Amino acid sequence: MVSRKRTDTAINTLRMIPTKWAIVLVALLIGYVLLQPRLNQWLGWNLPSVASLVGDEKPTTKKEPKPTKEVVSKEKASEKVTGNVTENTSDKKTSDKKSEIAQASTTKTANRTNDPVPKDSAPKDSRPKDAAEDKIHGILKDLGRNRFESPEGLVYGPGSEEGHRLKHIERHLEDQPSRPGPHGVFDGDMKAFLVAIDRAFAMANKGAKGSSKKEDDGAVVYEATFEKPIGFLGGTDGKRRKNPALKKMRVVVRGKSVITAFPVQ
Amino acid sequence: MTSPLIYVESCPVCGDGLCRIRICVTNQRLTGLVLCDECETMWTDPSMQERIAPSSSETEPKCPTCNQSLWGDQSHWASIGEVCLLGWFDRVRIAKV
Numbered sequence: 468m469v470s471r472k473r474t475d476t477a478i479n480t481l482r483m484i485p486t487k488w489a490i491v492l493v494a495l496l497i498g499y500v501l502l503q504p505r506l507n508q509w510l511g512w513n514l515p516s517v518a519s520l521v522g523d524e525k526p527t528t529k530k531e532p533k534p535t536k537e538v539v540s541k542e543k544a545s546e547k548v549t550g551n552v553t554e555n556t557s558d559k560k561t562s563d564k565k566s567e568i569a570q571a572s573t574t575k576t577a578n579r580t581n582d583p584v585p586k587d588s589a590p591k592d593s594r595p596k597d598a599a600e601d602k603i604h605g606i607l608k609d610l611g612r613n614r615f616e617s618p619e620g621l622v623y624g625p626g627s628e629e630g631h632r633l634k635h636i637e638r639h640l641e642d643q644p645s646r647p648g649p650h651g652v653f654d655g656d657m658k659a660f661l662v663a664i665d666r667a668f669a670m671a672n673k674g675a676k677g678s679s680k681k682e683d684d685g686a687v688v689y690e691a692t693f694e695k696p697i698g699f700l701g702g703t704d705g706k707r708r709k710n711p712a713l714k715k716m717r718v719v720v721r722g723k724s725v726i727t728a729f730p731v732q
Numbered sequence: 733m734t735s736p737l738i739y740v741e742s743c744p745v746c747g748d749g750l751c752r753i754r755i756c757v758t759n760q761r762l763t764g765l766v767l768c769d770e771c772e773t774m775w776t777d778p779s780m781q782e783r784i785a786p787s788s789s790e791t792e793p794k795c796p797t798c799n800q801s802l803w804g805d806q807s808h809w810a811s812i813g814e815v816c817l818l819g820w821f822d823r824v825r826i827a828k829v
């Protein structure tokens with residue numbers, strides 16, 4: 468009722484002014500009606516609508532930006548989805564696979580129950596600290612002097628061409644298709660690789676089926692067969708044979724120090 | 733630009749490494765030997781008949797001449813020229829990687 472009264476008053480007011488000015492005013496009014504919502508949307512203004520001016524509608528309030536916390540959590544969620552997509556659809560056996568796995572989340576890991584060992588994010592640095600457990604790659608205990616011990620007592624320390632054994636075994640997280648001969652590639656990230664090495668070592672020590680332990684000039688070569696594939700054959704041999712899956716892990720140890728480890732046929 | 737990878741054969745010990753020619757230069761003296769780039773087993777020459785036994789306490793391969801680490805700054809993988817100098821050129825394979 469009140470708004471109708473206001474509308475009537477506006478019409479009466481228009482009747483009192485000359486026709487040409489009334490036309491101009493009506494044109495301006497129509498222009499405002501059309502532009503008001505767009506100007507609010509484009510420029511973030513808060514111009515009241517004509518309806519609100521005549522009392523039919525409350526003025527719209529400017530949308531506040533979403534709290535930062537929510538934005539961050541949404542970003543995280545999208546990262547997880549990306550990780551899942553890349554992991555689930557990826558059948559690539561090249562270097563970019565590693566970086567994809569590195570981005571993958573722990574959630575994704577839990578989905579892959581067929582894996583022989585759990586997987587989680589693989590940092591690029593060979594010795595990142597797991598803040599929650601204060602362990603390197605989540606499982607290695609820091610012994611000091613750049614030496615790290617696995618739960619089974621294997622030690623990863625300085626050495627090799629790469630300067631550290633962890634860096635050295637990292638070579639087996641990706642294929643080197645032009646490297647002559649075989650090149651065993653582990654299908655997973657660094658943590659999963661370290662867990663699998665430990666398991667292979669323990670299985671060979673127990674004399675599990677499909678395992679062996681051979682001494683060779685001060686070094687001991689441990690081998691163990693997993694129930695499911697843990698990687699594939701790379702290098703020129705692997706390329707020629709279409710990268711067959713590998714179930715066996717070989718670990719070369721001197722004393723307690725890991726010299727190298729990789730999946731083998 | 734790819735560098736040639738000079739090797740004798742795949743490693744008979746670990747099965748995954750390449751037995752490559754490693755050079756150590758100390759006091760202008762050049763030592764050449766065969767070293768597996770994976771398990772670090774050493775041989776005196778490309779015939780791979782004679783192994784260089786590592787000290788049991790060592791986790792790094794040492795040069796039999798100067799006893800320094802073969803991963804030290806004084807050591808490197810052999811170039812084709814160095815392989816020729818050692819007289820081993822006809823006993824190695826060269827791969828482009």
Ligand SMILES: [Zn+2]
Binds near residue numbers: 746747748770771
């Ligand atoms: Zn070897």
Ligand SMILES: [Zn+2]
Binds near residue numbers: 758763
């Ligand atoms: Zn030397």
